[in-house]
Amino acid sequence: MNLADFRIPGLPSTFYYIPNFITASEESSILQKIPSQRWISLSKRRLQAIPSTLLKGTTLLAAPLPPYLVNPVIDRFSDLGVFDATPHRKPNHVLVNEYLAGQGIMPHEDGAAYAPVVATISLGGSLCLEITAKERGSTIEREGAMGGESQEREATGDEEEVARPANWRILQEPRSLLVTTDAAYVSTLHGISEIEIDEGLSAETVANWELLGDESVFEGGVNVRQERISLTYRDVLKVSSAASKVFGGARR
Ligand SMILES: O=C(O)CCC(=O)C(=O)O
Numbered sequence: 695m696n697l698a699d700f701r702i703p704g705l706p707s708t709f710y711y712i713p714n715f716i717t718a719s720e721e722s723s724i725l726q727k728i729p730s731q732r733w734i735s736l737s738k739r740r741l742q743a744i745p746s747t748l749l750k751g752t753t754l755l756a757a758p759l760p761p762y763l764v765n766p767v768i769d770r771f772s773d774l775g776v777f778d779a780t781p782h783r784k785p786n787h788v789l790v791n792e793y794l795a796g797q798g799i800m801p802h803e804d805g806a807a808y809a810p811v812v813a814t815i816s817l818g819g820s821l822c823l824e825i826t827a828k829e830r831g832s833t834i835e836r837e838g839a840m841g842g843e844s845q846e847r848e849a850t851g852d853e854e855e856v857a858r859p860a861n862w863r864i865l866q867e868p869r870s871l872l873v874t875t876d877a878a879y880v881s882t883l884h885g886i887s888e889i890e891i892d893e894g895l896s897a898e899t900v901a902n903w904e905l906l907g908d909e910s911v912f913e914g915g916v917n918v919r920q921e922r923i924s925l926t927y928r929d930v931l932k933v934s935s936a937a938s939k940v941f942g943g944a945r946r
């Protein structure tokens with residue numbers, strides 16, 4: 695399997711969409727293992743930061759990812775070379791987002807705490823991710839990384855930016871992998887509309903239509919939202935080990 699074969703055409707470089715990246719039984723096994731007591735509730739969705747929320751929004755306290763987030767996907771990322779260009783060459787942080795029908799996430803960018811590669815696995819329902827080309831020079835801070843604290847920022851996000859219509863839609867099916875990298879990571883915003891039905895779905899309006907696993911599901915042009923969980927894998931640039939914190943602190 696070659697990542698280049700899965701490049702989404704017509705979008706800023708580079709997005710890749712791989713349908714059926716995991717099997718249905720792998721999907722249900724992961725869903726069962728997501729801990730039910732770790733959710734942070736935001737007004738529009740719930741999330742978990744694993745292994746933990748970044749310190750100051752930028753620094754990961756080193757800890758391994760739990761096995762259910764490692765197997766089988768990390769080896770598959772390696773086979774595809776998804777994180778080959780990032781400093782740790784594999785992800786060290788996962789944001790788990792849950793969206794019920796009608797829930798979404800404001801347009802945002804993921805920001806400079808991470809290497810510019812996000813690998814998103816979708817579980818449960820399908821929905822459209824909306825991509826907007828960023829205006830030159832504009833900056834919108836990362837929304838998801840800081841968990842609960844960032845909710846305020848989400849609410850007060852730059853109105854001009856969020857009011858602009860999306861340029862492209864990527865339809866994410868359950869069990870698919872979406873990779874956002876290179877210029878696309880820094881030159882576009884992504885968001886999910888708070889709607890219960892995605893409408894007008896077709897080869898003309900969905901950028902990854904030709905790459906879908908089963909486009910016949912969407913033949914009527916509609917997707918009725920079901921509960922969806924996304925696993926967004928990232929490589930946090932700054933990692934601090936607990937030991938270096940303790941000893942570094944004691945020496946000063
Ligand atoms: O759920 C998704 O696919 C997107 C989530 C997201 O953008 C984020 O957590 O930063």
Ligand SMILES: [Fe+2]
Binds near residue numbers: 802803804838884
């Ligand atoms: Fe994001």
